[in-house]
Amino acid sequence: GESVGLHLPTLSVQEGDNSIINCAYSNSASDYFIWYKQESGKGPQFIIDIRSNMDKRQGQRVTVLLNKTVKHLSLQIAATQPGDSAVYFCAAREGSNYKLTFGKGTLLTVNP
Amino acid sequence: EADIYQTPRYLVIGTGKKITLECSQTMGHDKMYWYQQDPGMELHLIHYSYGVNSTEKGDLSSESTVSRIRTEHFPLTLESARPSHTSQYLCASSRGYEQYFGPGTRLTVT
Numbered sequence: 001g002e003s004v005g006l007h008l009p010t011l012s013v014q015e016g017d018n019s020i021i022n023c024a025y026s027n028s029a030s031d032y033f034i035w036y037k038q039e040s041g042k043g044p045q046f047i048i049d050i051r052s053n054m055d056k057r058q059g060q061r062v063t064v065l066l067n068k069t070v071k072h073l074s075l076q077i078a079a080t081q082p083g084d085s086a087v088y089f090c091a092a093r094e095g096s097n098y099k100l101t102f103g104k105g106t107l108l109t110v111n112p
Numbered sequence: 113e114a115d116i117y118q119t120p121r122y123l124v125i126g127t128g129k130k131i132t133l134e135c136s137q138t139m140g141h142d143k144m145y146w147y148q149q150d151p152g153m154e155l156h157l158i159h160y161s162y163g164v165n166s167t168e169k170g171d172l173s174s175e176s177t178v179s180r181i182r183t184e185h186f187p188l189t190l191e192s193a194r195p196s197h198t199s200q201y202l203c204a205s206s207r208g209y210e211q212y213f214g215p216g217t218r219l220t221v222t
Contacts, residue, residue: 034209099160
């Protein structure tokens with residue numbers, strides 16, 4: 001089955017630095033990946049997604065990189081701000097349905 | 113901002129009580145999901161529905177049940193709450209692969 005995990009459970013950065021959050025997946029058939037941000041007391045919010053036919057996708061201050069060879073994806077946040085402090089989850093789509101499998105999450109703390 | 117709502121936001125209830133967690137969305141999404149999430153942990157899918165009168169169990173076994181009589185409404189019911197049901201319950205909906213989440217219901221069973 002699908003297994004999605006994160007390399008580091010916590011990440012602490014200084015305001016203005018770039019942040020990189022990593023995620024590994026095990027199912028080479030996964031074809032869609034998504035990053036969510038979850039602030040305390042709230043539900044997950046969509047950040048960015050990427051399909052397996054792409055290696056990179058950019059959004060506003062965020063970039064997702066996908067390396068299918070080693071089954072790894074990362075979320076890069078440029079010029080990290082205190083408002084970026086949250087738990088970040090990656091998720092992968094299983095097979096031919098719409099279910100997502102979530103990883104454990106990384107807690108990002110931005111120090112002023 | 114996604115238009116998906118969950119009530120109540122917080123619920124403290126005694127063992128043995130029957131409870132229903134409400135979830136509604138106004139986006140017309142055909143797919144809806146329930147996840148269970150313990151603090152600081154990943155989301156586990158407990159139920160999902162791809163349309164009216166269609167429900168399936170998710171990857172995590174749960175004693176809860178769901179129904180989907182209307183497109184916009186996907187309530188979750190626990191017939192007899194137990195302390196082991198204490199958790200956060202998140203509802204989501206989607207048209208495609210991207211899921212939109214509600215704010216969650218934090219359930220505590222004493």
